[in-house]
Amino acid sequence: MNWAGLYTVLSGVNRHSTAIGRIWLSVIFIFRIMVLVVAAESVWGDEKSAFTCNTQQPGCNSVCYDHFFPISHIRLWALQLILVTTPALLVAMHVAYQQHQEKKLLVLTGHGDPKHMEEVKKHKMRISGSLWWTYVCSVVFRLLFEAVFMYIFYMLYPGYQMVRLGKCEGLPRPHTMGDRVHRVVRACARRGQHNSNPSSGKGSFYGHKLSSEYKQNEINQLLTEQDGSLKDMLRRNPGLQEKGDRCSAC
Amino acid sequence: MDWGALHTILGGVNKHSTSIGKIWLTVLFIFRIMILVVAAERVWGDEQDDFICNTLQPGCKKVCYDHFFPISHIRLWALQLIFVSTPALLVAMHVAYRRHEKKRQFRKGDQKCEYKDIEEIRKQRFHIEGSLWWTYTSSIFFRLVFEAVFMYAFYFMYDGFRMPRLMKCNAWPCPNTVDCFVSRPTEKTVFTIFMIAVSSICILLNVAELCYLLTKFFLRRSKKAGNPKHHPNHENKEETKQNEMNELISDSCQNTVIGFSS
Numbered sequence: 437m438n439w440a441g442l443y444t445v446l447s448g449v450n451r452h453s454t455a456i457g458r459i460w461l462s463v464i465f466i467f468r469i470m471v472l473v474v475a476a477e478s479v480w481g482d483e484k485s486a487f488t489c490n491t492q493q494p495g496c497n498s499v500c501y502d503h504f505f506p507i508s509h510i511r512l513w514a515l516q517l518i519l520v521t522t523p524a525l526l527v528a529m530h531v532a533y534q535q536h537q538e539k540k541l542l543v544l545t546g547h548g549d550p551k552h553m554e555e556v557k558k559h560k561m562r563i564s565g566s567l568w569w570t571y572v573c574s575v576v577f578r579l580l581f582e583a584v585f586m587y588i589f590y591m592l593y594p595g596y597q598m599v600r601l602g603k604c605e606g607l608p609r610p611h612t613m614g615d616r617v618h619r620v621v622r623a624c625a626r627r628g629q630h631n632s633n634p635s636s637g638k639g640s641f642y643g644h645k646l647s648s649e650y651k652q653n654e655i656n657q658l659l660t661e662q663d664g665s666l667k668d669m670l671r672r673n674p675g676l677q678e679k680g681d682r683c684s685a686c
Numbered sequence: 687m688d689w690g691a692l693h694t695i696l697g698g699v700n701k702h703s704t705s706i707g708k709i710w711l712t713v714l715f716i717f718r719i720m721i722l723v724v725a726a727e728r729v730w731g732d733e734q735d736d737f738i739c740n741t742l743q744p745g746c747k748k749v750c751y752d753h754f755f756p757i758s759h760i761r762l763w764a765l766q767l768i769f770v771s772t773p774a775l776l777v778a779m780h781v782a783y784r785r786h787e788k789k790r791q792f793r794k795g796d797q798k799c800e801y802k803d804i805e806e807i808r809k810q811r812f813h814i815e816g817s818l819w820w821t822y823t824s825s826i827f828f829r830l831v832f833e834a835v836f837m838y839a840f841y842f843m844y845d846g847f848r849m850p851r852l853m854k855c856n857a858w859p860c861p862n863t864v865d866c867f868v869s870r871p872t873e874k875t876v877f878t879i880f881m882i883a884v885s886s887i888c889i890l891l892n893v894a895e896l897c898y899l900l901t902k903f904f905l906r907r908s909k910k911a912g913n914p915k916h917h918p919n920h921e922n923k924e925e926t927k928q929n930e931m932n933e934l935i936s937d938s939c940q941n942t943v944i945g946f947s948s
Contacts, residue, residue: 437689437719445716484732484869494740495852495867502851506872514725515880522716529709544931 439469442521449524452531452561454571457524464521472513480510489604500604506592516585523574523581530570531561689719692771699774701811702781702818706895707826710888714771717884722763726877729870730760736869743861750855750866756843759874763881766836770888773825773832780821781812814899815906823899830892833885840882847882849874 443465450458483505489497538556563571589596693715700711733755739747814822841847849871856863868874 437693437715438723441690441693442716442720484736494738495865498736498738498867498869499851502870502872505870507876508729508870508873511725511729511873511877515721518716518720518724525712525716529705533705541931 439473442518443469445528446521446524449528452527452563452567453524454563461524464517468513469517472510472517476513477510480508483508483510496604500602503604504599504602509589509593512585512589512592516581519581519585520578523577526574526577527567527571530567534561534567689723692719692768695778696771696774699778699781702777702814703774703822704814704895704898706891706898710891710895711774713884713888713891714767718763718881718888719767721877721880721884722760722767726763726881727760729873729877730758732869733758737866738869739855739860739864739866741860741864743859743864746855746857746860746864747866749857750853750860750864753855753857754853754866754868759840759844759878762836762840762843766832766885769832769836770829773828776825776828777818777822780818784812784818819899819903823896826892826896826899830889830896833889833892837882837885840878847875847878849878 446461450461453461484501487497487501489500491497535556539553542552542556561567696711696715700708703711734751737747737751739750741747812818849868851868851871853866853868854863855866
């Protein structure tokens with residue numbers, strides 16, 4: 437089951453749509469699904485492998501990638517296209533139900549021969565009565581899904597822009613004492629701060645929400661590990677506590 | 687043999703399902719199999735290559751990966767979808783058996799057989815009653831059991847449905863507690879929650895279908911029990927037929943095929 441399978445399922449619905457509905461379905465398949473499959477997937481194909489961070493620290497690349505791209509554009513578009521096209525199936529189900537009722541009626545009135553049955557299958561249903569309500573509901577749901585996904589896109593990737601450079605300052609850090617303290621001090625400062633600068637990677641509000649619990653767990657762990665050594669370091673270097681470093685990746 | 691072939695096999699079962707069964711099948715193919723093929727497989731595609739551990743110890747990364755992911759999400763979902771869709775084949779087999787019996791009767795020239803030719807037998811849709819009702823209900827029951835078992839297996843193996851970003855591993859041969867980082871944890875969490883939500887919807891649909899079948903069974907039974915003294919005569923049948931026709935006409939009056947006289 438892939439995009440071709442979805443096309444087979446939805447092209448049956450086409451017959452019972454309005455003229456604008458048919459144009460909409462063609463636009464979906466040609467300008468969105470086809471562009472996604474033929475072009476966008478190759479553009480995003482190397483999104484993770486070609487995401488390069490200026491560090492040798494193991495895991496930093498993965499963490500920063502996850503921070504900047506909580507859900508990849510391609511997957512969001514795939515979900516959007518699937519959810520936007522499926523309300524049309526409500527209409528298909530309603531039409532199938534009405535055709536079933538018509539066939540039953542024909543059988544009861546003695547017109548149950550194959551020729552009449554074929555005619556029932558082939559004739560186009562008028563969009564009136566309960567079918568009109570189903571059709572309108574499907575259009576409303578389509579609009580709703582489109583709006584929700586455009587909003588999600590805007591929330592995840594502010595301004596719909598792809599930054600060329602992102603600054604990422606989260607875990608993991610190299611295991612040297614100084615950096616360890618920095619990490620803990622930053623962890624403490626991080627809790628109350630919000631950085632909305634997109635180029636520093638903090639614009640991803642949703643990513644922040646999703647990952648904040650994990651980060652909190654990591655922070656707590658670090659705090660308990662570093663408790664003893666922190667106190668010594670702070671006693672020896674009181675200036676460290678005053679550094680207003682912003683942790684933008686957490 | 688791929689998901690397309692499964693779609694072909696199960697599409698044939700669709701004809702003999704209830705309406706809820708048809709909706710369930712649509713949800714299965716579009717929201718689960720299609721999402722798996724089109725999106726989830728890409729997300730999990732680099733799960734082992736991009737599982738990075740902060741160590742140079744040979745073998746440590748592989749051992750840790752195996753420890754945290756005994757069975758990958760993708761494989762578990764594939765198994766779940768296969769197990770959940772195959773009870774429908776019980777129904778397909780039963781229908782095929784009935785058709786075979788009808789064809790045998792037709793060829794023998796049995797006068798009870800009401801079909802005109804073999805094609806009609808092939809195209810006929812069987813009502814879900816008698817032994818077919820039991821087969822159909824058993825298939826729904828097995829579907830429910832498999833869904834529940836796999837959801838429990840997921841929850842048990844991965845301790846909830848979240849994918850953590852960092853895992854600490856100290857399995858041999860890792861020299862100490864090593865930090866291991868999972869690739870795309872947020873995206874994986876989102877897809878896991880989506881697939882679990884759709885599984886839950888499928889479970890609800892199956893429960894609804896089971897209730898519908900049981901209700902139909904008990905109603906039919908109470909009708910039969912309520913009419914032991916009434917002889918099914920010609921007048922009663924005509925009345926029921928007329929009532930049904932009136933109902934159908936009032937339901938479909940706006941979309942009835944023009945040209946058929948009553």
